[in-house]
Amino acid sequence: MIQRVQEIKNSIGAFLFKLENEYHTIQWPNVLDNFALLSGQLNTLGKLLKSEKVPAFQNCVLLPLLLSQDRDAELEKLTEGRVFAFNHAVVPDYLRTKPEPEVEERIQAVCNKATGMNAEMAQKQINAMNKLTSNILDIINSHRESMDSDASQKTSMSQTFSQTDTSNLIAATLTGKGLKTNRRPDIGQQPGTMPNQPQVQQKTQAAMGKAPSSIKTNIKSSSHPYQRN
Amino acid sequence: MESLPPMFKAASLTTEYLLQGSIMEQSRDVLLQRLIGLCDDTKSPPDNFHDHEMVFHMKNTTIQQPLVYRVRHSLVQSDCWSLRYLGNTEMGDKNKPTLTRTSIDCPVSENVVQYLNELGFRMDHEFVVKGYYFHKGRMKVTVSKFFKMNQPSNVADNLEAVCPSFLVELSVVTALGQEGVGEDMKNFAEQLKPLVQLEKTDHRKITMNQT
Incomplete structure (x- = not known):
């Protein structure tokens, strides 16, 4: 499990490094790839924690025995330099088991509101919610249909x-x-030399025995201006 | 220039990486819309061009293949002339995503035709090309239609489309050996599928089939 955590840490580190050093060249798809990697790793870690073989962390008790303001070299090494001392400033953050007081307050308020509501009102709201979701579902479905037909149209296009x-x-x-x-021998063109050249080419090609029919007609057409001359 | 070591010369931007395909007339607008969406600051309608190209040949007694120069000038901006040399197209091996060829393009003045004639070049054929162009980074995309000129040197009337389809070309002109370019182009071509299949077309085969 520690290895998994280590992996996540490494990929977050790599991603941060990328963001800091290549922020002007990094591409959005690349960022998304990184997010996908992180979320995959977090998922596996979550699964691991939930599996039955792992004892629930909830059942473990951690008791802060000693708080000290002094620098603790051992702790510093363990946390790779993030926590210098196990003192009053860090303990509330690291050993927190309940949400912060403000968050708790807000949750309490919402809970109160929910319990204070009568059954009829609740039913009404549930109905409204259901209606809304089914509407959205309809819209999505119709969109999907039109997209599908578009796609099939494209393939049949x-x-x-x-x-x-x-x-x-x-x-x-x-x-x-x-x-x-069929060019008139005109301005800037010396008559004769011009039609001459394709003729030469075509003769050699004819000698090679390739597609004689088209060559014949070509020779004819290209020698027209020559004769007129 | 002569005193420079060869590596500086090799860096000149004369290699064109090229992918080609075509689009039928009825699907042209779909392609244009997609290109407007994909390319850098394009507006609707996209930038268009209307050019007249003259292809000059010089015969050589030792080599059968003539030396070919192409003079192109815009029919919209009358003072915009260019002279282009295109080398033989190389397919490369399978791993190379694009065709490569030498492409040297330089702006010229309008008496270039006279100059080429004096040098011994003769006009082999000419045509009118109309189309649209786009930029995406250093990539250039052109969608163009070719017209045969039934009356010599008349670029306005009596034009006849060679083919109802439009030629689609994706190209980058840069130094030789920049393989990253090819990958970029392949990825871009991938985005235009299945509308257009931009690919390496073996030019030797086409030249041979024609005979």
Whole structure:
């Protein structure tokens, strides 16, 4: 059990260190992860304490025999430097078994109010509460339904992209596929040299024996301006 | 510059990390809304662009592949011209989340076309591209549609969409070897699924299929 406590202490320490030193870079999901870790560890500790094998701490009696104002080296070592002396300042905090007086007062007030209420009023309030919760439940359920239908709609949604289109577009940007036009030999362009080049390329490709049909048409179109010239 | 040790040169920002995908026309608005939500200070409607790109080739007698330069200028801001060189795309191995390629982009004046022609470059093709762009940290997202120009050098009329879908590109231009970038991009791409599948597309395959 001490080991468990030690683990929790370590993770809290690590988390605090993170918060102090990396507060400007730390991400929210990271913080949540840390919280999840802590709550998991606290849960296991709680379970351990509740299990039947462990004697209830309530049955153990702790009696402060001696209070002293002097520094206690042994105690300091045990608590890793947190408590220097077992004196009047710390004892009420460490050996507290009841809530603080103010808290007790408030609890008392609420208890008084509860006992002071008559049965009819109580029934009314319970009814109102039930109504409210069922209303909220309804709202949540309807939301869930609409979300579920949304989700199913999303999965059934038609394709938003097409692999062929991607390939076509990339080909267009890379090599100008589908972008080349029958160009007039005009301003700034030397006629002849321009259509020449694709021709050379296509001839070599044709020699490699790939998709001859498209090549033919390409050659035709690219040699048009040449002939007109 | 010559006197600098090589490590300073290597740090120049010329490597583009790239993921590509496409979105169909009817789903474009959904994607734009999602990008507005995900990216840095975007407004509705998002920033758009309308560019004209000319692709110049120079033939080489020894290498079959031509040298390609791309001149792009905005049709909205008339004095905004740029010249870009894109290297071959590398797939890398499976562990690499993105494509990489060399990308050198520099602003130029509008007589660059004349200059390239003087150098021996010839225009291979041109097109008009319209779309939207977003920033998320150092990542850039573009959603763009490509138009074929049926009349040469007429960027206003007689345009024909190459494909009804929009090309979606997620890219970062930075120094080589920054693998963290790829991870960031992968995570961002993950957030756009299933709307768009941004992935490494093997460019060699596409170039080959075309032939």
